[in-house]
Amino acid sequence: MDLAEALRAARAARRPAIVPYLMVDRTQSRRLSARVRALRDGGATALELGFPFSDPIADGPVLATSAQRALDHGTRWADLLAACRTASQILPVAVMTYANPVWRHGLPKALEGLRAAGASGLIVPDLSLEESRPWRTAAARARVHLVLLAAPGVSRPRLARIARASRGFLYLVGRYGITGASVRGTSVALAPILRQARSAAPTLPILVGFGIRDRAGVARAFAAGADGVIVATALKERLDAGASPDSIRSWLHSLASTRSQPSAVA
Amino acid sequence: MPRHYGPYGGSFVPETLVPALSELEHAWKTARRDPAFQRELHRLSSTLGGRPTPLYFARNLTRRGRGAEIWLKREDLLHTGAHKFNNALGQGLLAQRMGKPRLIAETGAGQHGVATAMIGAALGLETEVYMGAIDMERQRPNVDRMRLLGARVLPVTTGTRTLKDAINAALRDWITNVRTTHYLLGSAVGPYPYPAIVADFQSVIGREIRAQSRRTFGRLPELVVACVGGGSNAIGTFRPLLGTGVELLGVEAGGPSGSRGAASLSAGRPGILHGSFSYVLQDSDGQVAETESVSAGLDYPGVGPEHAWLRDSRRVRYLAVHDRDALRAFHWVAEDEGILPALEPSHAIFAALREARRRPKRSRIVVTLSGRGDKDLAVVLRGSG
Numbered sequence: 244m245d246l247a248e249a250l251r252a253a254r255a256a257r258r259p260a261i262v263p264y265l266m267v268d269r270t271q272s273r274r275l276s277a278r279v280r281a282l283r284d285g286g287a288t289a290l291e292l293g294f295p296f297s298d299p300i301a302d303g304p305v306l307a308t309s310a311q312r313a314l315d316h317g318t319r320w321a322d323l324l325a326a327c328r329t330a331s332q333i334l335p336v337a338v339m340t341y342a343n344p345v346w347r348h349g350l351p352k353a354l355e356g357l358r359a360a361g362a363s364g365l366i367v368p369d370l371s372l373e374e375s376r377p378w379r380t381a382a383a384r385a386r387v388h389l390v391l392l393a394a395p396g397v398s399r400p401r402l403a404r405i406a407r408a409s410r411g412f413l414y415l416v417g418r419y420g421i422t423g424a425s426v427r428g429t430s431v432a433l434a435p436i437l438r439q440a441r442s443a444a445p446t447l448p449i450l451v452g453f454g455i456r457d458r459a460g461v462a463r464a465f466a467a468g469a470d471g472v473i474v475a476t477a478l479k480e481r482l483d484a485g486a487s488p489d490s491i492r493s494w495l496h497s498l499a500s501t502r503s504q505p506s507a508v509a
Numbered sequence: 510m511p512r513h514y515g516p517y518g519g520s521f522v523p524e525t526l527v528p529a530l531s532e533l534e535h536a537w538k539t540a541r542r543d544p545a546f547q548r549e550l551h552r553l554s555s556t557l558g559g560r561p562t563p564l565y566f567a568r569n570l571t572r573r574g575r576g577a578e579i580w581l582k583r584e585d586l587l588h589t590g591a592h593k594f595n596n597a598l599g600q601g602l603l604a605q606r607m608g609k610p611r612l613i614a615e616t617g618a619g620q621h622g623v624a625t626a627m628i629g630a631a632l633g634l635e636t637e638v639y640m641g642a643i644d645m646e647r648q649r650p651n652v653d654r655m656r657l658l659g660a661r662v663l664p665v666t667t668g669t670r671t672l673k674d675a676i677n678a679a680l681r682d683w684i685t686n687v688r689t690t691h692y693l694l695g696s697a698v699g700p701y702p703y704p705a706i707v708a709d710f711q712s713v714i715g716r717e718i719r720a721q722s723r724r725t726f727g728r729l730p731e732l733v734v735a736c737v738g739g740g741s742n743a744i745g746t747f748r749p750l751l752g753t754g755v756e757l758l759g760v761e762a763g764g765p766s767g768s769r770g771a772a773s774l775s776a777g778r779p780g781i782l783h784g785s786f787s788y789v790l791q792d793s794d795g796q797v798a799e800t801e802s803v804s805a806g807l808d809y810p811g812v813g814p815e816h817a818w819l820r821d822s823r824r825v826r827y828l829a830v831h832d833r834d835a836l837r838a839f840h841w842v843a844e845d846e847g848i849l850p851a852l853e854p855s856h857a858i859f860a861a862l863r864e865a866r867r868r869p870k871r872s873r874i875v876v877t878l879s880g881r882g883d884k885d886l887a888v889v890l891r892g893s894g
Contacts, residue, residue, distance in 0.1 A: 296795075296796065297668065297796040297797040298668070298673065298674075298677055298782060298783070298797055299677075300523065300677050300680040300681060300684070300783070301523040301525075301681075301684065302681075303681070304667075307667060308667075311667070311668065314796060319794055320794050341781075342521050342781040343780045343781040343782065343789070343791070343795040343797070344794055344795035344796070345795070346780060346781055346795060347780060347791065347793070347794060347795030348794075348795070368523050369521045369522055369523055369781070369784070370521060371520050371521060371522055371524065371527060372524075372527075373512075373519065373520055374519050374520065374521055392523070392524045393524055394523065394524040394525040394527075395525065396525065396528040396529075396687070396688070397524065397527070397528065398528070401527070405524075416523075416524060416525060419525060419684070419685060419686075419687060419688070420525075420684060420685045421681050421684055421685060
């Protein structure tokens with residue numbers, strides 16, 4: 244299924260969208276399909292597949308280390324495409340990676356390749372609105388949703404421009420800081436940002452990420468009016484600690500069972 | 510101020526940094542036109558920094574070259590021992606103007622870290638400097654100097670443990686503490702407006718070369734040479750000369766012979782690193798390559814975006830010099846002129862001597878001697894056995 248359709252369906256059903264993140268690592272490819280099935284069975288709405296980059300400036304130690312490890316294992320772009328093919332049979336897939344790997348493969352070619360492998364979204368944490376125009380054009384041509392990010396401290400007019408330009412969903416960075424909740428970072432009042440984004444792009448789902456690791460974090464995001472959350476570092480820590488697909492499924496389920504709040508605007 | 514240089518430059522950053530970058534852009538645009546700011550910059554450049562730095566005729570090096578005259582622009586005589594002072598002072602004053610009480614910086618050779626620690630102390634700003642663990646080892650004296658100047662030096666143990674990952678660490682800190690912190694980026698790299706701001710503050714080098722050449726020998730030199738890592742001393746040297754007929758040569762670190770070293774412009778291809786689009790040493794998947802150079806200050810896989818455009822438009826010629834040749838040039842300058850140059854400009858001096866041999870005795874070459882070599886003694890002594 245398509246990423247945007249899945250998120251819209253969850254929203255229509257007032258079901259919180261949970262989007263877990265997995266980093267592609269060629270040594271883990273045999274386990275991928277069991278893991279994605281466990282995530283689906285635990286209530287995931289879609290999957291974010293991360294492709295490692297050598298210089299992940301928005302990532303905290305957990306994800307940065309796992310990216311380094313994946314690269315040391317020889318993970319290549321072809322492994323990302325293979326992972327997309329596997330995972331997209333089970334859940335809608337958005338790919339997350341930094342600008343340079345995509346650029347290096349050539350925007351149109353990279354995006355068409357991702358689409359052909361079953362990915363329906365792309366998230367690029369170091370792509371600013373200012374630089375996004377050629378990316379948005381290429382993504383639209385390849386029928387890939389280019390998801391833009393908004394962050395605390397954003398001005399109202401800029402937030403509106405980002406929300407209107409984003410496709411699939413709006414990725415709202417939930418605090419000042421890098422990925423991972425155990426590292427320093429300051430959480431902010433999300434409700435006003437969510438309200439402003441909502442009024443600029445009323446039909447676009449909004450997901451909150453960065454630093455969400457437990458039910459309380461999920462509940463706060465929903466209470467502020469988000470449609471869903473992205474869970475990356477907390478899941479990665481569990482996988483690194485050797486969690487079985489079963490325990491992943493029940494953990495995710497416990498996150499997803501948080502009740503959705505009626506949206507303040509809708 | 511240009512956001513792009515041809516297709517290069519721009520601002521590829523996490524959204525969290527966008528408000529801080531516009532705040533910085535705004536602060537610089539108003540400071541630039543503010544006579545009080547310019548007066549303070551000028552006053553401290555001269556009374557704290559020691560500007561203007563001399564243009565020195567290197568008679569014995571010239572004799573060694575048996576060709577064109579070699580003149581050295583003595584940025585090594587600047588306070589803290591390198592051109593990094595120019596930018597650290599300027600951005601320190603900007604941080605103060607923006608009301609940010611904390612400075613962070615990355616450093617490779619330690620020269621920018623020392624300059625930032627100095628200005629932090631002078632302006633009363635808390636200062637923390639990220640430095641790769643490998644660089645801390647090979648540039649030990651500068652680590653001690655930073656600490657004595659009151660800065661905290663934070664070792665970076667991820668990735669390559671050199672300058673590239675020190676920048677990553679500084680960017681992560683900035684994303685987290687952006688409201689209270691100014692990131693005092695030390696080279697003409699990074700997202701807009703950094704390349705433009707750093708080039709502005711460093712352009713004093715080229716302006717002085719222009720004025721001193723006219724005063725000293727009645728015209729501009731035929732050739733001006735500077736070393737290029739991220740490219741701040743080079744862009745500061747070149748920019749005021751772009752509109753003239755002066756031939757310009759940028760010298761990258763070629764590393765050990767047979768390697769690509771750290772020569773992004775000579776051996777890399779266009780890509781996105783640390784917030785801007787420029788030449789990057791990378792593999793076919795866009796993963797940034799490890800670099801290798803005897804000089805920590807040039808050991809960087811990217812380069813400032815303006816250099817990328819100057820390369821493509823052929824206004825500046827760029828070439829790479831290997832470690833071994835840079836070390837040879839270090840000894841020439843030391844023995845011929847009684848000056849210990851840093852290993853970074855030693856690359857430029859080697860290239861300048863090679864050029865001098867091919868040119869008539871009447872022509873003149875100016876080389877920016879961007880820093881002094883005290884920090885490099887351990888490496889040099891090891892290199893000479």
